[in-house]
Amino acid sequence: MDRRDLVRSLRLVGSRNGWPAVRAAWRRRRIDARDLPARGAERARVPGAAYSAEPLPGGGVVRFAQSSLRVRVAVGGAVFCGWDGAAPEPSYALAGECPEADTRAVLEPDKDGWRVVSERITVVVFRHGAVEFRTPGGVPLRRELPPRWWDGSGRVSRWVQRARTPADAVVFGLGGRASGPRLATGAYRLWNTDPCAPFGPGDDPLYITMPVQFVVADGGCHLVFHDNTWDGWVCLRDGEEGAGSGHDQPGGCEVRFEGGPLRYWVMAGSPGRVLGTWTALTGRPALPPRWALGYQHARWGFGSAQEVRRVAAGYRERGMPVSALHLDIDHFDGHRVFTVDREAFPELPLLAEELREDGIQLVSIVDPAVKAEPGSAVYDSGTAADAFVRDALGQVVRGLVWPGETVFPDFTEPRVRRWWGGLYAERLEQGFAGFWHDMNEPTSFTVFARYGESTLPDSARHGMEGRGGDHREAHNVYGLAMARAGYEALRELRPDRRPFLFSRSGWAGMQRYGGTWSGDVATGWPGLRASLALVLGLGLCGVPYSGPDVGGFHAMPSPELYVRWWQLSAYLPFFRTHSAIEGGRREPWEFGPQAEECVRVALAERVRLLPYLYTLAHLAQRTGAPYVRPLWWHDPEDRRLRACGDAFLLGDALLVAPVVEQGATTRTVRLPPGRWYDAATGAVHRGPGQVLLAAPLDRTPVLVRAGAVLPVAVEDGIGLEVWAPAAGQSGEGVLISDEGDGWDQPRVERFASRWRDGAVVVEREGADEVGHPVRVRGLAHNPS
Structure with missing residues (x-):
């Protein structure tokens, strides 16, 4: 148990949910001990020597002594590799059916074994199971070493696969990682996790993990995606560069999963082409309504319709446009999802109509946990629909969340998604225009790591689209499947409008249903830096619409930190202030006249740039290119640009260099090639190179191409x-x-x-x- 878990657990024990959390943790441990098979003797194996190969459309199958490998090039250029008979489907990541095979790609003999030559990648399969991916010019991008399995009697196989990449290669992605955007050497867990506390750059994993690596090297870029939803790890190793002496040591990684298929996709090319191929495979990003690109305000603890009106009036009186107000769990009746506290919000549809007349939309939080309370409409209808997750004995699994003892819909069942989707009709009747999915890792409060993590028991049973499985396989796609349920329902309930929803948790392909936000980022300068890392990293995983809670979540920021966070977020896709119930207010006028004026300037620039941002939203929907792009987007071979993580490109036209250090009034910025203008002064700078820009408190350095x-x-x-x-x-x-x-x-x-x-x-x-x-x-x- 680490120190953070100990502190969190002791704090929870001392709260009103303390003893229920202890009981829930004990119950979770007991269920898993009863229902999960014990790990017995295991037998390790490797592929062994190859003995035959069979050409098939798009590639073929190479058979080894103890396994087989299917290589298949799809139309569009993505290459699928599946060991032990693994096929591309079924998959939660793919959008629709798997793309057809590119029949121009043919498996043919090679001096080292066999090869498949395609337009963008050449795949070489060696006789003992190594697989190498090369550019059309023959430059190695990635070499997968023979995998290793551990097969146990009566249980799933776990496996490990190691890979080598060029010495100069750097890795981005793996979902939302606070320590990025460039991922350092180390181990990264693939298990969506609610840290249950404010997080900063040193905290990992977080709410969205994805087995998606975006690898950039002098020889080219590639993306590798291991299509496996089980718990796993990616261990990265930096290469050692010998300055061309011939002694460069390759970098690489080790991928481990506790079960599930060994299958992966590889795609290569320029950054734009890679993400275009990736989002063609997993789904183009959903296009938000235009109002969702404006500034939005949320608070856990509005408490009443009167307070919502007061905040809206405060923005209106100061001439500061706000496009949406978000209601957190305190607007529910006893924290019960799909309900309203009628005393605090007696006429919610009327409030929503008043806000709409002022150009403000109302957004509702939606949590997956349903209070286990007979007589409650949602619980009773879910029970009648047999919608809730059960254990191996057929008993409904119970956890602990904000309403108290709760049960959890099984979103991996199509019929449950349809039942859940029907509940959004109530939200639309209340006047809500958008939806904010929270606590959907899923989270169930617990104490002390030895009693299990803050989620459902590993042994809990899930439908998995009719295949059946347990929570070890379903956990990482729970939030993704919930987003699908909401998105598809809104398409039916309001067919003339684009759904707007964003989700705290998700998995590969979540962009086709909406976006995400930072979650409970810590208030402080490290939290500010982590906010940008999350947005950049998620964009390179195909999720372009995201942003942080401005000011951090749990504590009151200083006026300077608040202003700098505002200035950064004014250039990010999702732009929202938000705070915990004890975190203080986030209205600009709460931070003094100087901060208010600085915020006014940043907000005016956001409004001015809305046509550009909306254009970028359309381009993301068409091509997969994120709004927020790393500085190396057009120059991935520039190693100095690859090292820059505190500035970014907004589309192709703007370079934004936010201030992320306390007290700083200047910014050093490394420029990509070309001629750049300072947007404030018009001064000309030429890249590549490094420049020093003025960054007074009232301004974010922005350059224009x-x-x-x-x-x-x-x-x-x-x-x-x-x-x-x-x-x-x-x-x-x-x-x-x-x-x-x-x-x-x-x-x-x-x-x-x-x-x-x-x-x-x-x-x-x-x-x-x-x-x-x-x-x-x-x-x-x-x-x-």
Whole structure:
């Protein structure tokens, strides 16, 4: 037991839920001891020597003495590898059916064994089970060593697979990791976990873990995804570079799973192409309604409709636009999901209508745990539908969450998803426009690690789409399946509107249902840095819509920290303040006049950039490219850019360098190649290189790429802010717009900027007129 778990457990024991938590922990331990088979004698095996190969569409099967390997190149370029007969399906990650095989890829003999040559990757299968992935030019990207299994009588096999990567390779991803975005040497657990306390960069794992590695090296980028939902570990090892002396030691990783299939996908290319292939496989990101890109305010502890009105009026009176207010568990009746505290919120639909008239949407929290209370409508209907998770003896599993003793829907059963989805009709009748899934790792309070983790028993039974299984397999996809239930229900209940939901927990493919947020990030400068790491890392796993709780969750930030957190979040996709019931208020006017004015400036810039952000949302939905991108996005071979984790690109046009150090009034920024303008002063900087920028408290350093055509909000609609291209060069931009909701085909406008006769001109593709007011900037710093 680590110190953090001890402190958390002692605090819980001393709370009103203390003894119920002790009882729940004991019950969880007893169920697992009774229902999980004991680990007996195990036999280790490796593939052994290959003895035959069979060509099949897209690749083929290589048979070894003690296993077999299926290699299959899919249309789109992703390569599937499955050992021991593992197939691409069934899979919670894939969007729809598995893509068809690319029949141009053929398994053929090779001097080392066999090879499959495709457009983007060459796969070499060696005679003793190693598998190497190479670029079309023959540069090694990844070499998987022969795997090893441990087979036990009457129980699942656990396995380990080691891989080697180039010495200069760096790894990103693995879901939401606070210590990123570049992942250091060490072990990372693949088990969605509620830390039950504020977290910072040293805390791992967190709410969203994914077996998705985005690997960047001089020779090229690739993504590897182990399609396995069981508990596991990824252990990363850095390479040792010998400065070209011929003594470079490869880096690599070791992947371990406690059960489940040994199957994985590999895709390679530029960062944009890799994520395009990945999201084509697992689902394009859901497009949020336009209002969901505005500023949103939440608090655990609004307490009453009167307080919600007071906060909304405070923003309105100060001329600070807020697009949504979020109600936490305190608006429920006794914390029971899909209920309303009628004393505190006597006419919730009326409140929602008042807010809508002011341009503010109402968002509801939704927890999966249902209070085990006969007579309660949700519990009774769930019991009638046989919707709740049971143990091996057929008894409904009980846990402990905010309402008290609770039961948990089994979202891995289609019929349960349909039952649960029907409950959202009540939320829509109350006037809610969006939904916030919480506590869905799933969390059940417990004490002391030796009694088990804060979730359901490992032996709890799940439907797993009719296949059957236990919580060891279902745990990591519980939040994903809950998001699916909500998303599909909202598509049916409100077919004319795009669903808006975001989830604290999830797994590979969660982007097709919505986004996520940081969870309970610690209030402090380390928490601020962790916030950016989470957004960047999740974007490289295919989840582009995310953001932190501004100010941190549990404590009151200083005015300086609050301002800097606001300034960072104003450039992130999901922009929300939020706090715990004991964490203090998060309204800007609570932090003094100077902080309020700084926040006003940041909020005004967010509003101005909404057309650009909405365009990035559409581009993410079409291509999988995240809104927030690492500095190396267009230059992955630049090792210095790969080391930068405290600045980012917002789309292709903007470079944002947030202040993440206390007391700092300047920022050192490493620039990608090209000409960059300081958005505040117009000063010109040239990359690659490093520059020092002024960062007073009222400003975040932002640079704009020369030639960028940036769609921005102006008084009469949408205008174009054009930054002069370098002499003899041109620039570009795109604007994608629609009604802000619904499913109508959006309008796509493409623009080009260039010098002509000593002036900067803008042209719209396929049209004689630009169609928008244009403002050219950067001319004062161009000699021409």
